[in-house]
Each structure stands twice: as C-alpha cells, then as structure tokens.
Amino acid sequence: RMGQTDHALGVRIVGPDGSGVNDRVLLAWDAGVEEATAFEHDGERFVFVGQGFLRIGRDRIEATGDLREIAVKVDGRPELHLNGEAVEAEIRDGVLRMTRAAP
DSSP, X not given: OOEEOSSEXXXXXXXXXXXXXXXXXXXXXXXXXXXXXXXXXXXXXXXXXXXXXEEEOSSEEEEEEEEEEEEEEOSSOOEXXXXXXXXXXXXXXXXXXXXXXXX
C-alpha cells in the first residue's frame, strides 16, 4: 500500500521476478473523486484525480486516468504513454518524472 485517506487508496502491485507485473493502482471515491490526491511512498509520487493506473515495463509505461504528476522508479529508459498518447517525461537517477497541468 502506497497510501490511503478516507476517500482514496494507492496500491503497488509487483509480481515475482521475471513476471513483468509492476503496476500502480490509484483510486478515489466519494468526496475524493473531484479533488487532487497525492501519495508518496518509497521515492515515488503520484498526484491524480478520480483514478489512475500504471503498468510499468522496461521499455514502456502505459498509464491511464487523470494523472497530474508521476515520479516512479524505473529500470532503463521507458517511454511514457498517458491515455494512449506518448508524453514527455524526464528520467534522472532511476526515476521517471512527469507533471502536467489540470485540464
């Protein structure tokens, strides 16, 4: 678990070595659905509204949802795709970072 409030939850799901499972699930409900929620854990940070999902691979990260900020540990230099579109992200010291303004 990355974080929890009365209206949101963030979970890190990592499978056994070699399984390829390395996901982040972010979910808000009730009053949390319309406000930005931030979770920080173990050098990672996520700011989202409503829900977010990340599947982290060595070459590509697929993310969906209203993600305003991502700081996630990576191996290599994966390309970030948010809601089906490639987006710019910086990779420094093993952490991919992306920030975007609210729509």
